[in-house]
Amino acid sequence: MSANFDKVKSFLLELEFTILQEDANDELFVVERDGSGIANLIIDCEDPILIIEGLLFEVQEKSQALFEELLKKNREIIHGAFVLDETGTKVLFRDTLQLENLDLNELEGTLNSLELLLSEYASQIIEFSKN
Template identity: 70%
Template structure:
């Protein structure tokens, strides 16, 4: 186990995130913050980086307009970005941070960015998920 795992865990608890799953062997957490609209967010210590990733929605219909809208919105996201899984059908939020000099403010900024994205862009995300 790296020294970063416990540090990240402490930060998540200080930020009042619920740890719904913890995998010591893989050095990852699944967290939620219902008040911020966050559920099943994976926080993975992959030395030298911390990966924060969560599924937002799946798409099956016409993708061109959705992709264009997501790419345009990426420009406005403070931390992190929309990404696709390897199948191109799952839209994820993803951010990476350096573990070596990670502080609580950096992690909080990423989590706040996701919460802001979900609150400001929720109608679009819901409509995309129905296509």
């Protein structure tokens, strides 16, 4: 286990996230926080960066209109962005942070951004997942 892994774990616990899974060898966590809408979020210490990624929905039917809307929404997200997985069928939230100087406020900002995204755009995300 690296010092970064331990630091990230302590930040997650301080922010009251539940660690669902933890892999010290791969230095990653799967977390959730009750009442926030955040579930099965992957937090991966890939020195020199911390990758935060979570599945939002699967694309039922690819359309230019859907992808345009997602790109427009990206402009409004404070930290992180909508991204597609390598198959182009899953929409994820993703952010990366530098591990070397990571602090609690920085990680909290990203996680709060995701929580805000989920609360403000919940109905649109549900609509997107139906298209």
